[in-house]
Amino acid sequence: MTKSGSLRQIPILSFLKDRDIKALAQDLTEVSYGKGQYIFKEGDPAECFHVIKSGSVKCVKSSPGGKEAILKVLTPGDLFCCEAAVFDGGTHPGCALTMGPVTLMKIRKEAYFKLLKNNPDAALDVIKYLGTRLTEAQETAKTFALERADQRLASLLVKLAKRVGRDILGGLLLDIQLSRQDLADMAGLAVETTIRILSKLTRKGLLGKRGRRLIIRDLKGLETLAGSSA
Amino acid sequence: MTKSGSLRQIPILSFLKDRDIKALAQDLTEVSYGKGQYIFKEGDPAECFHVIKSGSVKCVKSSPGGKEAILKVLTPGDLFCCEAAVFDGGTHPGCALTMGPVTLMKIRKEAYFKLLKNNPDAALDVIKYLGTRLTEAQETAKTFALERADQRLASLLVKLAKRVGRDILGGLLLDIQLSRQDLADMAGLAVETTIRILSKLTRKGLLGKRGRRLIIRDLKGLETLAGSSA
DNA sequence: TTTTAAACCTGACTTAGATCATGTTTTGGA
DNA sequence: TCCAAAACATGATCTAAGTCAGGTTTAAAA
Numbered sequence: 001m002t003k004s005g006s007l008r009q010i011p012i013l014s015f016l017k018d019r020d021i022k023a024l025a026q027d028l029t030e031v032s033y034g035k036g037q038y039i040f041k042e043g044d045p046a047e048c049f050h051v052i053k054s055g056s057v058k059c060v061k062s063s064p065g066g067k068e069a070i071l072k073v074l075t076p077g078d079l080f081c082c083e084a085a086v087f088d089g090g091t092h093p094g095c096a097l098t099m100g101p102v103t104l105m106k107i108r109k110e111a112y113f114k115l116l117k118n119n120p121d122a123a124l125d126v127i128k129y130l131g132t133r134l135t136e137a138q139e140t141a142k143t144f145a146l147e148r149a150d151q152r153l154a155s156l157l158v159k160l161a162k163r164v165g166r167d168i169l170g171g172l173l174l175d176i177q178l179s180r181q182d183l184a185d186m187a188g189l190a191v192e193t194t195i196r197i198l199s200k201l202t203r204k205g206l207l208g209k210r211g212r213r214l215i216i217r218d219l220k221g222l223e224t225l226a227g228s229s230a
Numbered sequence: 231m232t233k234s235g236s237l238r239q240i241p242i243l244s245f246l247k248d249r250d251i252k253a254l255a256q257d258l259t260e261v262s263y264g265k266g267q268y269i270f271k272e273g274d275p276a277e278c279f280h281v282i283k284s285g286s287v288k289c290v291k292s293s294p295g296g297k298e299a300i301l302k303v304l305t306p307g308d309l310f311c312c313e314a315a316v317f318d319g320g321t322h323p324g325c326a327l328t329m330g331p332v333t334l335m336k337i338r339k340e341a342y343f344k345l346l347k348n349n350p351d352a353a354l355d356v357i358k359y360l361g362t363r364l365t366e367a368q369e370t371a372k373t374f375a376l377e378r379a380d381q382r383l384a385s386l387l388v389k390l391a392k393r394v395g396r397d398i399l400g401g402l403l404l405d406i407q408l409s410r411q412d413l414a415d416m417a418g419l420a421v422e423t424t425i426r427i428l429s430k431l432t433r434k435g436l437l438g439k440r441g442r443r444l445i446i447r448d449l450k451g452l453e454t455l456a457g458s459s460a
Numbered sequence: 461t462t463t464t465a466a467a468c469c470t471g472a473c474t475t476a477g478a479t480c481a482t483g484t485t486t487t488g489g490a
Numbered sequence: 491t492c493c494a495a496a497a498c499a500t501g502a503t504c505t506a507a508g509t510c511a512g513g514t515t516t517a518a519a520a
Contacts, residue, residue, distance in 0.1 A: 061368070061369075061372040063372070063376035063377060063457065064457040065376070065457075067376050068376075069371070069372045069375040069376050071368050071371065071372065086361075087354070087357050087358045087361050088358045088361065088362075093365045093368065093369070094368070113354075116353075116354065117350055120347055120350055120353070123346075123350070123353035123354065123356075123357065124343075124346065124353065126353075126357055127353065127356055127357060127360060128318045130357060130360040130361060130364060131316075131318065131360060132318075133364055134360060134363055134364045134367055135323045137364055137367035137368050137370075137371060138291070138301050138323065138324070138367050139291075139323070140371045141299070141301065141367060141370045141371040141374055142291040142293070142299045142301065144371055144374035144375050144418065145299040145374050145418030146293035146295070146297050146298075146299050146418070147293060148476080148477095149476075149477065179496095179497065179498090180497075180498065180499090181497080188374065188375030188376070189477080189478090190477070190478050190479075191497095191498090192477090192478075192479080192480095192499085192500085193476090193477055193478070195498065195499060195500085196477095196499085196500080199499075199500085212486085212497090227293065227294040227295075378506080378507095379506075379507065409466095409467070409468090410467075410468065410469090411467085419507080419508090420507070420508050420509075421467095421468090422469085422470085422507090422508075422509080422510095423506090423507055423508070425468070425469060425470085426469085426470080426507095429469075429470090442467090442516085442517095
């Protein structure tokens, strides 16, 4: 895929005129990482936007006690580091680290800002995007505050199904490499609890697996468990 | 205060030119509510922005089980309902309800959108604002996922101190009417747990009270307890 | 001022989920 | 293909925090 071709895929960039996309393509650097490497850490100054070309990346925040919460998992096509930090010149509020080999494109924020000024509608798109992310984050906070462990996990699986689910024979394959620890960190649970719940859901016929990936056998069932709110 | 005078105070409107502020002032309606009334409910179509003139409002999400989480408390000068819903024409992702008598100004979203298009920099301000809110929401989610009850409450009190704290003799008065239930709903805890922790903190000399309002006697101490991350 | 309801508080009990301990299965590198 | 290191799994405790049940204080309305 050409540089401008892949830029075209990104929701937040898709509104741009061809001319602008091409200009932007000039302005980006491609970087590759191995597994488990930090792209940036909490407190680093925010200088670029990142677009994932291949692989997946997790946005993480750690507690003083050393435990970590995964705020979001990003997959190819996602643009990240587009939060407050980049826009107001602050520092990153969390870490981003690779979950396997990753290639991404970096766009210097100045280049992007210039585009926004020249494309009045573009800014409205960014506003919508941030609004959606905000609603998501609030939904997550609510789930953590009010829901039981199995409901939290169920609603996480439903969300994942929507993002990375691929229809296969007999279910919906979650087409992303996630360890049990990752799932636990996303649901705010201990690994053991996560494993126990997954086993229970498998016994009940809601889940299956292919290799290391999960298969959702009964999405409706999971949605019901999650409380039919996600 | 004149209409345009109070609009001037709102962060998200402050960048506007005098002419635009005056135009906007023509375009808004003032509405008053009693205690415990809904301004909008989850699922309602989002049609206006709201600016609080007096009183306070809580943004709430409920679980299927009937428990509720307070996502944010808004005080005079705050603009709310400026999330995804308004910008993409969707519905409200949660409820807003008054915590006492409230007066607010409603701005039809079309009027505001027109302004944004004519003020390119204005959109950037909104982007920054949403970015900040997003970071906050993620911080909250992390706290819920990883922190102990007393740390959650401590970090809530620290946040409140920054927003509504007023220096008084011997401490920092939280100048807002909040029941124990409200605090519990904000921290994602049971009322009883909240009360027990507050009592413990009072015994330790970190907190006091004046009438029904809390006084923070030792902000540093609370910050330490919270994990020195908020 | 009295009454009533709401808010606040405390103790006793229960439980969901964390922690610990230990074994098994995968998997990727030598 | 063998070995070491992850990742996965499950049982046995332990504990933080929820629930329940009963009080007291505060505030507001009659």
